[in-house]
Amino acid sequence: MTKRAFNFNAGPAALPLEVLERAQQQFVDYEGAGMSIMEMSHRSAAYEQVNNDAQTLLRRLYGIPDNYHVLFLQGGASTQFAMVPMNLLQPGRAGAYVMTGSWSKKALKEAQLFGETAIAASSESDSYTRIPSLSDIEVPAEAAYLHITSNETIEGTQFGAYPNVADHATLVADMSSDILSRPVDVSQFGLIYAGAQKNLGPSGVTLVIIRDDVAVDSPKHLPAMLRYDTHIKANSLYNTPPSFSVYMVKLMLEWIEARGGIAQIDQYNRDKTKLIYDAIDQSGGFYRGVAQAASRSTMNITFRIHDAELEKRFIKESEAQGFVGLKGHRDVGGLRASTYNAVPLESCRALAEFMKEFQASNG
Template sequence: MSNRAYNFNAGPAALPLEVLEQAQQQFVDFNGAGMSIMEMSHRSKPYEQVNDQAQALMRKLYGIPDDYEVMFLQGGASTQFAMLPMNLLVPDRPAAYVLTGSWAQKAVKEAQLLGETVLAGSSEADKFNRIPKGAEINVPANAAYLHVTSNETIEGTQYMDYPEVPADVPLIADMSSDIMSRPVDISKFGVIYAGAQKNLGPSGVTIVIMRRDLLERCPKQVPTMLRYDTHAKNGSLYNTPPSFSVYMVQLVLQWIEARGGVEAIARINRDKTKLIYDAIDGSGGFYRGFASPESRSQMNITFRMQDEALEKQFIAESEAQGFVGLKGHRSVGGLRASTYNAVPHESCSALAAFMLDFQRRHG
């Protein structure tokens, strides 16, 4: 399709064209059932097969050990900000958080409503332009868990290495914007969660990967729908799931597998993102990257120009040439290119070329 936009939206974000075309083919009649998957009972065998296959593919592609549950929930990562402390905070053990940007701040704010929290580290003094180094992160030995935001979508920073934690302190990561963009040692984490709408599918479903022993912490006084053990025991089918979103996640996982798996995706992501960072670094200061080089995200490239008028001109001209989503988040301004798994190399190459041409004409 020649009229596809260069989609750099931060989320909901680009989906693979092949996945969209496959969904289009199956939209009205799913596998000869005479109905769309959106019309099916979630108790039917065809849908249960989709649900099970999506979970199995996630396990295979991400190397998820057998002692972890894979759950498909609703409410987005924002619901997880509250659901985590509701289930995993225990008396006399504070929840520890590393403050790295806008999304980490929101996670902390929710946890503070539910129990004692402490900051184990922060880069706020540097305007969140970097991820704190390991030596700067101090986790209380009695912490209920340590929570990190793997990739800050708004500021454009990402953990290169995850913090070490005491033996009985689970590491919890919000991976909403970089899940399955690179290999991860799942066994280092107690919980990984992510909204699907950046790297794994459309909005509507949230993936939670949880070590099974943590399910024993879920207090019985927490409402049924907000308890992890409810969903784990019922295979994510306790109530009506976001069935079409789960189906789309399954197709995206099949697409990742066909491209060579997560390691191959990581190589592709590095190569395409480098094109844009090189345009920034080679501009002689015309473009200025926001994130410190050692913390630069492979998913969200944030940068500024000499003044807001020029940034507005950049947005206007880029939109006229088919680029979408390059305006920075309203809370910080500037410019941002989100280069998630499904953003093609060709889109990043086209953006780098546009940036060079814009600099030539306006520099």
């Protein structure tokens, strides 16, 4: 049996062994074609089927309404930080942002290059350890859209519910680190985007779900590649797509469906993260969660040990035991376990046990 690491990387992140083995079987010869999916023309019937099947699976799993388009683009969420204001921020309007941490700050910084912006709410005064209350979000009258980062991977915070701003502005969400991890009412949003490399597949492809009316007014002065309507008209095939990454997304969506769909994945994720949060909360202060309890993420568990030298020892000893990716982001330090969809329950149980043993030896 293949030995697998306890992979808690923040992204690119764990993929299910079943998905990897399926890709391995088809890697050299995709369904009798005598070549890999990576060697095929993106205009071929075989690849178009992959592209269409991935869209159909996503629509079914997420309950995406018919008046929304599903796009597979390139450039990561970082390109979407710019594409959103380029396409949605008209003269005389503002892009409103809820500031929840590192990634929302980057999104705002890009938007400021293209027009007026406003901060609708912020938890900066609490070092981004919480998500602002929905009642504290103030959307300016001139706002074209309200942008949220549904899950902050670095700080380990996550929206428990989403703001309802339909009467005032278009709700836009960066769901890069919690896409398909829990049920979502897509109709609340005008646009959702997500890099695939955490919950949806490998790096290289970015998912965009966009409502008809939001996409219709892409400014014609923009380069074709940066207009949403370009990719809608071409069914994500305007240029050569990241074909292997889209194929892997398709396999990942099939895996989620085979496990019972998103509701079952959501419960599985909550069961996984509870093991680790319990190890933190029941440690008597040896471990300390970074995010405030009401804003804790089910995708990225951030925590500290009271002694910086012990944190270094924790990393060293965990790596020796086969754990990968537990070092906190370089900007904030500390420790972090990313428990995305494909991280097995067994890995989370093993980490919780390691944490208890480490505390017993060093407490």
